[in-house]
Amino acid sequence: MAKKNKKSTISVGVIGSGSFATAIVKILSGNCKTIHWCVRSEFVKGVIEQRKHNPNYLTTVTFNTRDLSISTDINEVVEACEIIILATPSIYLSDALEKMNCNYSDKLFVSAIKGIIPKHNDIVAHYLRDVFKIGFRNQAVIAGPCHAEEVAMERLSYLTIAAAEDQYAETLKDLFSSSYIKVNTSNDILGNEYSAILKNIYAIGAGMANGLGYGDNFQAVFVSNAIREMKVFLDAIYGELPRDVNESAYLGDLLVTAYSLFSRNRNLGNLIGKGYTVKSAIQSMSMVAEGYYAAKSIYETATEKKMKLPIINAIYNVLYEEKNVEKQFAKLTNKLT
Amino acid sequence: MAKKNKKSTISVGVIGSGSFATAIVKILSGNCKTIHWCVRSEFVKGVIEQRKHNPNYLTTVTFNTRDLSISTDINEVVEACEIIILATPSIYLSDALEKMNCNYSDKLFVSAIKGIIPKHNDIVAHYLRDVFKIGFRNQAVIAGPCHAEEVAMERLSYLTIAAAEDQYAETLKDLFSSSYIKVNTSNDILGNEYSAILKNIYAIGAGMANGLGYGDNFQAVFVSNAIREMKVFLDAIYGELPRDVNESAYLGDLLVTAYSLFSRNRNLGNLIGKGYTVKSAIQSMSMVAEGYYAAKSIYETATEKKMKLPIINAIYNVLYEEKNVEKQFAKLTNKLT
Known part of the structure; x- marks a missing residue:
């Protein structure tokens, strides 16, 4: 150039x-x-x-x-x-x-x-x-x-x-x-790209929590756990760089998506939390939320690298393993801090 | 006991x-x-x-x-x-x-x-x-x-x-x-207490930004800078403990307050951002928002310890120095990342 x-x-x-x-x-x-x-x-x-x-x-x-x-x-x-x-x-x-x-x-x-x-x-x-x-x-x-x-x-x-x-x-x-x-x-090319992808999955989870009736107190705990989990993933995949996940590209992007009422990803999760099947929730949307595909790929990467990512796991189980969203979140609440 | x-x-x-x-x-x-x-x-x-x-x-x-x-x-x-x-x-x-x-x-x-x-x-x-x-x-x-x-x-x-x-x-x-x-x-007694106090000041700032017409993209950047600034303060005041500011008591508490439409602190900031004087904004509320007092005390502590806290400074200047909120935020936007 x-x-x-x-x-x-x-x-x-x-x-x-x-x-x-x-x-x-x-x-x-x-x-x-x-x-x-x-x-x-x-x-x-x-x-x-x-x-x-x-x-x-x-x-x-x-x-x-x-x-x-x-x-x-x-x-x-x-x-x-x-x-x-x-x-x-x-x-x-x-x-x-x-x-x-x-x-x-x-x-x-x-x-x-x-x-x-x-x-x-x-x-x-x-x-x-x-x-x-x-x-x-x-x-x-x-x-x-x-x-x-x-x-x-x-x-x-x-x-x-x-x-x-x-x-x-x-x-x-x-x-x-x-x-x-x-x-x-x-x-941090890969860290920025991965975090932008991960945040879509967490936004699906934030929507699921909302659809299930969890409130603002829980949402704040969920997001604070999500950014810590994101750090675990980024450090495992690409840990060489000094990286502060509280910078705008990581935490800021997570916040704007997880707290947005207009996010497709959050909306997908919300429908599932409210009781729609994954298939019907997807069909009701004009375009598939990107976090849906991301959940599968990230889950597989995390499994391959033996990472412990309880939030990603719960969301993956609901989206791909036909696990009950209410039960998955009830279990997840015991793993959050 | x-x-x-x-x-x-x-x-x-x-x-x-x-x-x-x-x-x-x-x-x-x-x-x-x-x-x-x-x-x-x-x-x-x-x-x-x-x-x-x-x-x-x-x-x-x-x-x-x-x-x-x-x-x-x-x-x-x-x-x-x-x-x-x-x-x-x-x-x-x-x-x-x-x-x-x-x-x-x-x-x-x-x-x-x-x-x-x-x-x-x-x-x-x-x-x-x-x-x-x-x-x-x-x-x-x-x-x-x-x-x-x-x-x-x-x-x-x-x-x-x-x-x-x-x-x-x-x-x-x-x-x-x-x-x-x-x-x-x-x-972390002091860290937990200080972060609970700091988050009220940042919630005033989040309200000011909203009142001034800044949108969700900015709000996310503001909060991501606020948690980093909170870490600077906590580390300076009481840095001996290993502390992850992304835990629920720090970041989670900041999120639930800064994103809440019912927070008195956020509401105070919102009124000021919309053009009310500090005095009239305070008078319009049934009870003074705790972040108002906190801003003065924290600003003084930070000044004494020579910390650089651009968000706290901007909010303090508006609340106590009669500085114009629009100009303070315009300057602040150049210090955020």
């Missing part, structure tokens, strides 16, 4: 047209001359070009279309850019990337995705490394806490950008910083 | 008739034969004895009055008991205790108070030690997270009981444990 001289000269592409992708394009549009935006369909492309807003997500955000180069062809976008920001839902990433056949070896891939690739049962960083041979040095991660809806309203939000190379983290910091976005940098 | 043979034989007194005192009497009434309850007035005593509930707080909780020995005389209660639980609002503790002229040297004093004694500008543990010569070995602290209203509904809650002596902590654990109360024990 070339060293940037001026903000606007770096060529940046965004893959995805969901709410977080749209928020990212909004943020970048203040700092980049042109954003190459790979959207899902000609329909979406057409609406943005003609009506200047995404037809489906953050529809109140208006774009200056002169700043955008919109395409449905990932190769066109990747070829044009030095930095490629991946912002599809995790379940659609492989569909998008597997069409990529251009040369991307010198590009920086930045994941804003918070979930497991279901087909590979693994995190994005590993998927990019194993399937596309994109090493960690050419990767970065954007972590929250950041509801896209608040970005649309320009409410002050903090992002954390993790990259192995400090210069990449700094470049991305400049691209993302604005009056309403402050950026922290980090070298 | 005698070693207990049977739960019901330990003589326990509760000082205070507010909501948390009432919740504590409810909890203890399942485990103690008689609870000596020192209430504020003959009226309160009369209503509880005749109607079996507190006239002012947690009125849905019904007591078996055969289990209660109610008095308005603190000496009568202290003389009768081995364990005295202090559960008045912090601003009324000195009024209650300064009437105490019986011999209390062999008693265990347990503070369930989460605030500064305004007249002494200090925490309860220091006040008991300095004014009443009650050493830390004869003290214990009950920490949350625990909204009294949820205890009334018997929603599962976790308490942490801190005592210098393990045997006291275990005795208290037995007295407080029930189907809806789980008890953790700790030796």
